[in-house]
Amino acid sequence: MLLCCVLRVCPVGVWLRLLVAYLMFRVKIERRGEPIYVFLWAARDVDTKEVLTFRASFTRSSLDAEIFLKQVLEYCENKPLFLVDKGPWYREAFERLGLEYRHETPQEGA
Secondary structure, three states, rough: OOOOOOOOOOOOOEEOOOOEEEEEEEEEEEEEEEEEEEEEEEEEEEEOOOOOEEEEEEOOOHHHHHHHHHHHHHEEEOOOOEEEEEOOOOOHHHHHOOOOOOOOOOOOOO
């Protein structure tokens, strides 16, 4: 079963964006008494603090990352620099889309 949910928090315009933070979290939930994991993907404009989009999926791969990046780019006039953690699924997706990215580990309490 594939879970794919894209929600938009508020109307977000298409703007020139310099820096986008790209986050992915793993959340454990129970389904019929069995634990399963859901991956939550989020992108936020670092300058304006706007949440551009977010998504939930049962898988975490370079294909998932690429699909999500394409959704993020719908809100960008340009191809901004992305800040990501060191997940191995990012590199291939960024390379296929010709996007620049920088590894940055989230700070505790930030």
